[in-house]
Amino acid sequence: MEQIKKYDILRIDGENKNIVEDIVVLEYPFTIFVDGKEVITLLCSPKSLKYLSVGFLYSEGFIEGYSAIEDIQIDEEKGRAYIRLNAKELFNKKLQDKRTIASSGAKGTMFYDMLDLLKSKKVEDSLDISVYEIKKLMETFNKNSDLFYKTGGVHACAICDNSSIIYFEEDIGRHNALDKVLGRALVENINLGDKMVLASGRISSEMLIKAIKRGIKAVVSRSAPTSLAVHMARELNIVLIGFVRGEKMNIYSNFSSLKF
Amino acid sequence: MEQIKKYDILRIDGENKNIVEDIVVLEYPFTIFVDGKEVITLLCSPKSLKYLSVGFLYSEGFIEGYSAIEDIQIDEEKGRAYIRLNAKELFNKKLQDKRTIASSGAKGTMFYDMLDLLKSKKVEDSLDISVYEIKKLMETFNKNSDLFYKTGGVHACAICDNSSIIYFEEDIGRHNALDKVLGRALVENINLGDKMVLASGRISSEMLIKAIKRGIKAVVSRSAPTSLAVHMARELNIVLIGFVRGEKMNIYSNFSSLKF
Numbered sequence: 001m002e003q004i005k006k007y008d009i010l011r012i013d014g015e016n017k018n019i020v021e022d023i024v025v026l027e028y029p030f031t032i033f034v035d036g037k038e039v040i041t042l043l044c045s046p047k048s049l050k051y052l053s054v055g056f057l058y059s060e061g062f063i064e065g066y067s068a069i070e071d072i073q074i075d076e077e078k079g080r081a082y083i084r085l086n087a088k089e090l091f092n093k094k095l096q097d098k099r100t101i102a103s104s105g106a107k108g109t110m111f112y113d114m115l116d117l118l119k120s121k122k123v124e125d126s127l128d129i130s131v132y133e134i135k136k137l138m139e140t141f142n143k144n145s146d147l148f149y150k151t152g153g154v155h156a157c158a159i160c161d162n163s164s165i166i167y168f169e170e171d172i173g174r175h176n177a178l179d180k181v182l183g184r185a186l187v188e189n190i191n192l193g194d195k196m197v198l199a200s201g202r203i204s205s206e207m208l209i210k211a212i213k214r215g216i217k218a219v220v221s222r223s224a225p226t227s228l229a230v231h232m233a234r235e236l237n238i239v240l241i242g243f244v245r246g247e248k249m250n251i252y253s254n255f256s257s258l259k260f
Numbered sequence: 261m262e263q264i265k266k267y268d269i270l271r272i273d274g275e276n277k278n279i280v281e282d283i284v285v286l287e288y289p290f291t292i293f294v295d296g297k298e299v300i301t302l303l304c305s306p307k308s309l310k311y312l313s314v315g316f317l318y319s320e321g322f323i324e325g326y327s328a329i330e331d332i333q334i335d336e337e338k339g340r341a342y343i344r345l346n347a348k349e350l351f352n353k354k355l356q357d358k359r360t361i362a363s364s365g366a367k368g369t370m371f372y373d374m375l376d377l378l379k380s381k382k383v384e385d386s387l388d389i390s391v392y393e394i395k396k397l398m399e400t401f402n403k404n405s406d407l408f409y410k411t412g413g414v415h416a417c418a419i420c421d422n423s424s425i426i427y428f429e430e431d432i433g434r435h436n437a438l439d440k441v442l443g444r445a446l447v448e449n450i451n452l453g454d455k456m457v458l459a460s461g462r463i464s465s466e467m468l469i470k471a472i473k474r475g476i477k478a479v480v481s482r483s484a485p486t487s488l489a490v491h492m493a494r495e496l497n498i499v500l501i502g503f504v505r506g507e508k509m510n511i512y513s514n515f516s517s518l519k520f
Contacts, residue, residue: 003407003430025413025432045407045414045431048440052431055443059435059470066446147263147305152503153285153462153484154305170263171305171312172285172464172486175319180308183315186326202413204432210319224413226432243412 001046001076002026005227010251012131017260022250027205027226032056032081034091043204043228049074053081062091123237126257127194127217131249133162134196134220134258138244141198142222144168148200155201157181161194174201175210182214192216196239203229203242212238220244225252261306261336262286265487270511272391277520282510287465287486292316292341294351303464303488309334313341322351383497386517387454387477391509393422394456394480394518398504401458402482404428408460415461417441421454434461435470442474452476456499463489463502472496480504485512 009022028046032039032053039062044052050072057063068087075082085091137160145156147170157177159167169180178199185192196218197211203221205228211219212232218239225233225242233240233253240252251258269282288306292299292313299322304312310332317323328347335342345351397420405416407430417437419427429440438459445452456478457471463481465488471479472492478499485493485502493500493513500512511518 004411023410025407025411027432042433042436044433044436047431048429048444051429051440051443051447052436053443054446055439055441056436058443058446059439059473066449147285150283151264151285151484153486169308169311171307172287172462173302173304176302176304176312176316179315179319180311181315183311183313183318184308186314186318187311189326202432213319224411226413 001028003045003047005230007227007230007252010255012247012249012251014247022252024225024227024230024252027228028079029228030079030081032083034062034083035085035088037095043206043226046076046079049076049081053083057083060094062094063087064090121212121215121236123217123254126237126254127196127239128259129162129196129218129239130259131251134241134244134249135247137165137196137198138220138222140165141168141200145170145200155199157200158198159185159192159195160198161196165198166190166195174199174207177201178207178210182210185214196220199223202226203240205229205232208232208238208240212236220249261288263305263307265490267487267490267512270515272507272509272511274507282512284485284487284490284512287488288339289488290339290341292343294322294343295345295348297355303466303486306336306339309336309341313343317343320354322354323347324350381472381475381496383477383514386497386514387456387499388519389422389456389478389499390519391511394501394504394509395507397425397456397458398480398482400425401428401460405430405460415459417460418458419445419452419455420458421456425458426450426455434459434467437461438467438470442470445474456480459483462486463500465489465492468492468498468500472498480509 004023005026006021008019011018011020029041030044031041070086071084073082141158147154154170155174155177156170158165159181167181167184169177171177193215197216199221202223203225208229220241230252237254239254241249243250264283265286266281268279271278271280287303289301290304291301330346331344333342407414414430415434415437416430418425419441427441427444429437431437452475457476459481462483463485468489480501490512497514499514501509503510
């Protein structure tokens with residue numbers, strides 16, 4: 001299966017803007033079933049799915065070795081692994097354990113909420129923002145990221161309006177950084193309908209959904225988006241911009257709503 | 261609370277090797293309790309923990325707004341948030357929902373297994389590997405990463421011996437990429453006691469634990485480790501190396517086991 005997807009995007013480079021074909025990494029929902037039970041949906045690259053399934057079950061302590069697996073069937077079309085175990089003790093123990101741990105905030109039924117969001121969160125009115133303003137905001141955003149320059153180990157997220165950054169947070173997890181700025185906006189009860197999210201890290205469907213849920217209409221990143229994020233942004237008329245670096249940026253969706 | 265931790269590390273730059281003080285980003289386990297129930301342990305940066313808690317609960321659909329929260333207490337010392345809700349419907353609904361979703365493989369009780377690992381997985385015999393070999397392997401590893409260069413959106417992981425890469429996988433998720441190479445080693449039943457893990461992405465405690473569980477004695481990355489990963493590597497005599505770029509690398513643990 002293809003690991004990438006091609007999109008026609010608007011590439012900005014200084015004064016030049018051109019529609020070009022861009023290659024975006026595929027984000028593929030892959031659900032693991034063990035003895036008929038749905039264990040997890042991994043958002044992954046659709047390759048080596050048998051190894052991913054086995055590695056995941058081992059890493060998470062569902063199995064102690066490959067011999068614990070009686071049968072494993074991969075349905076690449078549907079994005080599913082059907083696994084039968086002959087050693088079920090660990091698996092049954094795990095299912096009783098409710099504790100969840102992650103450096104990413106991406107848990108729960110987020111992905112399954114997506115379809116509802118696609119219906120309810122479509123943006124009708126466009127954001128009044130220019131490419132020049134976005135470039136300036138990202139320059140400030142990059143300067144802000146002190147912890148990153150010290151350690152090279154964190155992601156940053158910000159909430160901003162057209163002219164300035166309102167909230168800025170850093171975290172070792174992309175999802176945590178975004179939850180921090182969105183959480184602060186919730187606590188301080190500010191309207192996000194006319195604000196943007198700036199991010200240092202990759203924009204996956206999970207990141208985009210977090211922002212969309214709070215009414216954000218534009219997500220701008222120094223890094224790459226995934227195919228699922230591009231697809232959702234286009235469906236919902238969200239402005240999704242990636243690789244904002246110096247004079248360059250890639251606009252993946254809702255080009256027409258931006259000012260130049 | 262400090263966002264960083266300082267360690268004396270061995271910095272290699274061409275022929276020079278010096279013990280220098282290095283700044284590593286702090287990885288902080290933060291557990292959210294809602295109405296007395298343990299909901300999740302986030303591995304995060306210890307800042308804006310109230311905002312993180314609120315943002316997480318909203319993003320995950322536990323609350324519909326800040327007004328749903330009656331009281332929130334942060335115990336920074338213990339790394340805990342104690343939250344009381346006055347609107348419990350969503351929360352109760354969520355607790356019944358077992359589905360889990362993530363682009364990171366980091367689920368389950370991994371973090372709680374760490375203490376056991378610290379006892380059972382301590383490395384006694386050192387790996388027979390030289391800094392020169394590691395540099396050469398990372399050069400090959402970087403060249404391999406085709407999907408990354410196409411899209412800028414993926415992480416790579418490899419299993420290698422002293423001279424060559426045995427397995428190489430890429431994925432949009434760091435954890436998936438590692439689970440793929442470890443899973444393949446499990447399927448093909450190869451001994452990992454004399455192998456290394458190479459990674460393009462950050463080495464968190466979760467990444468290190470995955471490798472340690474399979475008997476890996478050295479983890480080498482192009483990126484940064486977290487404080488918890490450095491701490492664990494030192495406790496267990498794992499070789500942990502970060503920022504391997506060109507002639508440079510930072511050795512965070514078990515210096516003495518390496519050849520120069």
